[in-house]
Amino acid sequence: MPKSRLISSGGGFCLAVLLGLLMVFLLDPLPVQKVRNAVFDQYQRWQPRDYQQAPVRIVDLDEESLRRIGQWPWSRTQVATMVDKLEQAGAAAIVFDVLFAEPDRTSPAQLLRNNSLPADLAAGLAALPDHDTQFAEVLKRSNTVLGFAAERSATAGGPPLSRFGMVLQGDSPLPFVPAFRGASRPLTELEKAARGIGAMTFKPDADGVVRRVPLFVSVADELRPSLVAEALRVSQRTGRYRIISSQAGVQRVDIGQLQIPTAISGELWVYFSRPQQSRSIPAWQVLDGSAPPLAGSIIMIGTSAQGLQDLRFSPLGGIIPGVEVHAQALEQVLTDTLLNRTNWALAVEVLTLLLCGLLLGVLALKLPALPSAVLMVLLVTLLNAGAWYGFVAHRLLLDLFTPSIGLLLVYGAASIVRHMAAEREQRWVHAAFSRYVSPNLVSHLVAHPERLTLGGQRQMCSFVFTDITGFTSMMERRTPEAAVSLLNDYLEQVIGIAFRHEGTLDRIVGDAVAIMFSAPIPQADHQQRALSCALEINRFAQSYVASLHEQGIEFGHTRIGVHSGDVVVGNFGGSTIFDYRALGDPVNTTSRLESLNRQIGTLLCVSEAIRESCPQVEMRPVGEVLLKGKAEAVQVFEPLEAMVMPVAGRDEPYEAAYRLLEAGDLEALAAFEHLSAQRPWDGLAAFHAKRLLAGENGARFVMTQK
Numbered sequence: 001m002p003k004s005r006l007i008s009s010g011g012g013f014c015l016a017v018l019l020g021l022l023m024v025f026l027l028d029p030l031p032v033q034k035v036r037n038a039v040f041d042q043y044q045r046w047q048p049r050d051y052q053q054a055p056v057r058i059v060d061l062d063e064e065s066l067r068r069i070g071q072w073p074w075s076r077t078q079v080a081t082m083v084d085k086l087e088q089a090g091a092a093a094i095v096f097d098v099l100f101a102e103p104d105r106t107s108p109a110q111l112l113r114n115n116s117l118p119a120d121l122a123a124g125l126a127a128l129p130d131h132d133t134q135f136a137e138v139l140k141r142s143n144t145v146l147g148f149a150a151e152r153s154a155t156a157g158g159p160p161l162s163r164f165g166m167v168l169q170g171d172s173p174l175p176f177v178p179a180f181r182g183a184s185r186p187l188t189e190l191e192k193a194a195r196g197i198g199a200m201t202f203k204p205d206a207d208g209v210v211r212r213v214p215l216f217v218s219v220a221d222e223l224r225p226s227l228v229a230e231a232l233r234v235s236q237r238t239g240r241y242r243i244i245s246s247q248a249g250v251q252r253v254d255i256g257q258l259q260i261p262t263a264i265s266g267e268l269w270v271y272f273s274r275p276q277q278s279r280s281i282p283a284w285q286v287l288d289g290s291a292p293p294l295a296g297s298i299i300m301i302g303t304s305a306q307g308l309q310d311l312r313f314s315p316l317g318g319i320i321p322g323v324e325v326h327a328q329a330l331e332q333v334l335t336d337t338l339l340n341r342t343n344w345a346l347a348v349e350v351l352t353l354l355l356c357g358l359l360l361g362v363l364a365l366k367l368p369a370l371p372s373a374v375l376m377v378l379l380v381t382l383l384n385a386g387a388w389y390g391f392v393a394h395r396l397l398l399d400l401f402t403p404s405i406g407l408l409l410v411y412g413a414a415s416i417v418r419h420m421a422a423e424r425e426q427r428w429v430h431a432a433f434s435r436y437v438s439p440n441l442v443s444h445l446v447a448h449p450e451r452l453t454l455g456g457q458r459q460m461c462s463f464v465f466t467d468i469t470g471f472t473s474m475m476e477r478r479t480p481e482a483a484v485s486l487l488n489d490y491l492e493q494v495i496g497i498a499f500r501h502e503g504t505l506d507r508i509v510g511d512a513v514a515i516m517f518s519a520p521i522p523q524a525d526h527q528q529r530a531l532s533c534a535l536e537i538n539r540f541a542q543s544y545v546a547s548l549h550e551q552g553i554e555f556g557h558t559r560i561g562v563h564s565g566d567v568v569v570g571n572f573g574g575s576t577i578f579d580y581r582a583l584g585d586p587v588n589t590t591s592r593l594e595s596l597n598r599q600i601g602t603l604l605c606v607s608e609a610i611r612e613s614c615p616q617v618e619m620r621p622v623g624e625v626l627l628k629g630k631a632e633a634v635q636v637f638e639p640l641e642a643m644v645m646p647v648a649g650r651d652e653p654y655e656a657a658y659r660l661l662e663a664g665d666l667e668a669l670a671a672f673e674h675l676s677a678q679r680p681w682d683g684l685a686a687f688h689a690k691r692l693l694a695g696e697n698g699a700r701f702v703m704t705q706k
Contacts (some may be wrong), residue, residue, distance in 0.1 A: 014361040017413040021406040022353060030206055032402060037205055039401045040269075041315040043391045048316060049273040054331040055092065055296050058280040058323055061303035065283040072308060076104040076135035082286050082301075083135075087142045090295030093235035095145040095227060097200055097302035097310070097323040100135075100186045107131040132189055139193035143237075145230045146191060147200035149184040150217050156182030159219040160197045164233060165240030166223065173245040177266040178203045179218040198230030202312065202325065203267075209313045210322075212267035213329040215253045215260065216243065228268070228329045232258060235298045248343055260333055261340060269339035269397055270325060271332050272316050279327060280304070300327045341397040352383060353403035357410040364414030376411050380404045456570025459522065461582055462530035462610070463563055463590040464503070464515040466494060466537060469556035469598065471511040477554070486555065487511060490544060494537055494558075501533040506581050514590075516582055519569040527564050527613035531606060531639070534562045535617075538604050538642045560642070561593030562606040564613065589634065592627035596636065596703055601683015604642035608635035617641070620651045621658055622684060624700040633700055644681045653678075654685060661688060662699040668692060 025032060059082070061072060069078065086094050107130050139146075148160045160183060180201070191197055199217045202210045215229045225233070225241065233241065236256035244252045249264025262268060283301075285291040302323020303310050310322040332338050356379060364372045383400040390396035468474075468490075475483045491513065495505060498515045502523065506514035515533065518526035541558035548555045565586025572579055593605040600622060611619055622636035640647050657671035672689035679685055691701060 014414045018357040035402050036399045049271040051273040051276045052335045054334045056330045057297045059301045060280045068284045075106045076131040080135045080138040091299045094299045095231040104131040136189045136193035144194050145196040146186045146194040150180035150199045150201040151182045154181040159222040160185050167242040169244045170246050173250045176249040177216045196230035196234040198225050198227035214267045216266045271339045353406045361414045456568040462517040462526040464534045465561045465590045465594040466513045468511040497536050501529045534560045559597035560604040561590045563590040564609040600687040611637045626702045628703045
């Protein structure tokens with residue numbers, strides 16, 4: 001399959017991955033929530049809220065207060081005294097993050113119920129006022145808010161008393177706010193006396209970290225405000241809420257003059273600041289009158305004592321008192337430093353994943369690896385930098401990190417598709433190219449693409465050059481189509497032989513073929529491979545010619561030259577084309593040896609370098625030949641197998657005549673004439689007889705033609 005088609009089909013795979021990621025993102029499983037929460041936590045760690053003086057203070061039932069006054073729960077008269085002092089100090093609202101669900105055990109009635117006392121002592125206690133009643137009287141004349149604990153169990157009590165008005169604008173918020181089936185409520189007497197009552201309950205995330213505070217909860221399918229909402233309402237002396245919601249969820253809650261945007265669940269994302277000592281006042285200081293001025297402040301009464309177990313995990317790391325979570329939520333409302341997780345945030349995140357995923361997938365499929373990777377990194381960086389800027393500049397909670405993970409997965413899928421396409425294309429090119437270029441060269445270049453660069457290296461190689469006798473005249477006598485068909489059939493067989501011997505096709509020029517051994521992959525036996533290849537080509541060529549002659553088709557004999565030597569091999573095609581070949585004198589020598597066959601009447605000539613490396617192959621000497629354009633003579637041999645009429649074993653008659661020729665004996669002429677007469681097919685014997693008859697002597701002769 002072509003690369004383009006594979007990439008096109010791979011695009012469907014990438015799209016399926018993207019759609020699967022979108023589905024996971026919309027289903028919002030726990031791992032996705034954890035990643036998103038971790039991103040928002042990191043934002044706050046990098047830039048926590050700057051603490052600003054706000055009319056919110058915590059009266060802390062801390063360890064020192066418990067040591068000075070006694071263990072909790074304190075007597076309700078002691079708590080009433082503290083409320084009176086706070087009211088006198090001008091507190092705007094006194095809010096208890098403490099549940100008064102049971103009667104005061106120090107009340108006279110409780111002492112009488114739990115102890116057997118003398119009659120006169122019992123009568124005296126019965127005449128004393130009840131502590132809870134005293135506390136209720138203080139609550140009635142003070143601007144106080146009590147807390148209740150929303151429960152998952154329906155066995156708890158029902159919704160607390162409604163002390164407020166409610167205006168609903170839009171769809172009901174009940175399906176969206178945190179839902180509970182029951183509530184642990186304060187004593188009825190206290191609940192009726194307080195100006196407000198709100199849910200103290202948090203809904204931590206799966207990792208136990210409190211990141212949001214509800215403004216409203218659902219208790220047995222009835223809306224009830226949280227402790228934060230009631231603190232804001234009572235402190236403003238207003239009697240109602242306005243909740244604006246739609247089918248997508250809660251959008252805003254109005255409390256008096258405050259307009260508070262919320263998450264779709266009606267919760268506030270708490271923007272935490274670092275711990276501030278000035279935020280808290282020990283309870284003992286309120287009781288002894290040493291507390292700082294508190295006029296106009298919302299007072300949150302709660303505990304940081306570890307034994308009372310109201311401690312929470314913070315996004316900033318570490319543990320903070322639950323009452324501080326409420327206080328920080330109030331601070332950010334009153335200082336207008338709210339975090340904003342808008343209703344359209346999810347749509348932005350989904351569209352980012354969809355559109356950027358499509359873009360990144362296309363880029364990864366179309367562009368090379370490095371540019372696409374750079375663009376991917378740049379895109380992901382810009383997205384997350386934009387989300388961080390939104391948090392810093394606008395306190396916007398936008399999670400583009402989780403979509404970025406999806407983008408990386410889409411990019412990875414596209415990269416896999418492209419890699420598979422490249423591999424398939426590589427295999428296709430290898431298979432197709434190997435039909436025209438040596439398979440060993442193709443495999444070598446696939447494994448070592450750096451060899452495609454310009455340049456070469458020196459190494460020992462062997463060469464086989466072939467040519468067809470009279471090919472030009474044959475072309476003239478036949479139609480081009482017929483001649484080309486014959487030539488292609490011939491070349492296919494010759495190249496196949498070369499490839500079987502693991503030779504490298506150097507070049508084809510018309511009917512001539514140049515084959516190289518020991519490059520690009522070194523071969524220790526390259527001389528033997530070259531000679532074996534040449535002998536097989538010779539056998540094929542003679543058989544091919546014979547079969548064509550039987551069909552009445554004329555085809556010339558193949559001349560072959562074989563030589564070995566030191567050459568430079570590499571890519572010499574310039575910067576615009578790849579042309580892997582060898583350069584050096586041995587290449588020219590091999591070409592001259594091939595041409596020598598035409599002058600001396602042989603079909604295969606090999607150099608002494610080949611003969612010395614292949615002693616097992618019987619050969620007969622041709623002579624010391626001074627090739628055209630060469631200054632030094634080359635000792636040339638003819639393998640006996642390549643003779644027109646092969647001789648079994650050694651060619652002793654020829655060798656005897658050659659020894660006379662080599663010695664300069666005058667009897668050499670008669671010996672070659674006699675041998676030529678006996679062997680009219682022996683072109684080499686006839687060549688020597690002719691040159692001796694012309695007056696030459698010795699085994700050395702000059703090649704007058706290329």
